[in-house]
Amino acid sequence: GQSLEQPSEVTAVEGAIVQINCTYQTSGFYGLSWYQQHDGGAPTFLSYNGLDGLEETGRFSSFLSRSDSYGYLLLQELQMKDSASYFCAVLNTGGFKTIFGAGTRLFVKA
Amino acid sequence: ETGVTQTPRHLVMGMTNKKSLKCEQHLGHNAMYWYKQSAKKPLELMFVYSLEERVENNSVPSRFSPECPNSSHLFLHLHTLQPEDSALYLCASSQDTGSSYEQYFGPGTRLTVT
Numbered sequence: 001g002q003s004l005e006q007p008s009e010v011t012a013v014e015g016a017i018v019q020i021n022c023t024y025q026t027s028g029f030y031g032l033s034w035y036q037q038h039d040g041g042a043p044t045f046l047s048y049n050g051l052d053g054l055e056e057t058g059r060f061s062s063f064l065s066r067s068d069s070y071g072y073l074l075l076q077e078l079q080m081k082d083s084a085s086y087f088c089a090v091l092n093t094g095g096f097k098t099i100f101g102a103g104t105r106l107f108v109k110a
Numbered sequence: 111e112t113g114v115t116q117t118p119r120h121l122v123m124g125m126t127n128k129k130s131l132k133c134e135q136h137l138g139h140n141a142m143y144w145y146k147q148s149a150k151k152p153l154e155l156m157f158v159y160s161l162e163e164r165v166e167n168n169s170v171p172s173r174f175s176p177e178c179p180n181s182s183h184l185f186l187h188l189h190t191l192q193p194e195d196s197a198l199y200l201c202a203s204s205q206d207t208g209s210s211y212e213q214y215f216g217p218g219t220r221l222t223v224t
Contacts, residue, residue, distance in 0.1 A: 030211070
């Protein structure tokens, strides 16, 4: 079977750093993506890791370790607008079948 | 705006009704997707189209019938739905199926089946 696990909720304060972890079990792994979804909004693409290591995009970074079947999304200098749900998603070696995690709800407090 | 539009945004239908959801992408992409998003559950991939050809049907009941007349438009035809089909239906697109790691989503249609 295939599964992704990520925490259901995380709370952090404005200006802080938060890390959202994602572990996966899949029969064929190609890469790991991250998406953000605000309440009532559409998921929006944040980052993709096809190779091990860290990818940085502004305040957001994403990390992948294939050997550990693990990745994380790092959000720095948190802002109130970062309060949203964050989904990790595994792309299988079939190429087009993306499996999403259940999402992590991030609450940013003042 | 992501370049992907969906209509209607909200839909209430009875179990005996027939309705259609529409998705249009203005990004020049070649792959389009339908997802179902229910509360507290992961996004569920329903269908994948590549250049108007269906390449994935993820064990979806036949009461959901997709149609892709061209690479910019995608429909989801609904008939004799069940209350458990109430959910947010999201359309997405990507440059091609090989780039499905980066998908662009529409705002979704909130469907309620009564």
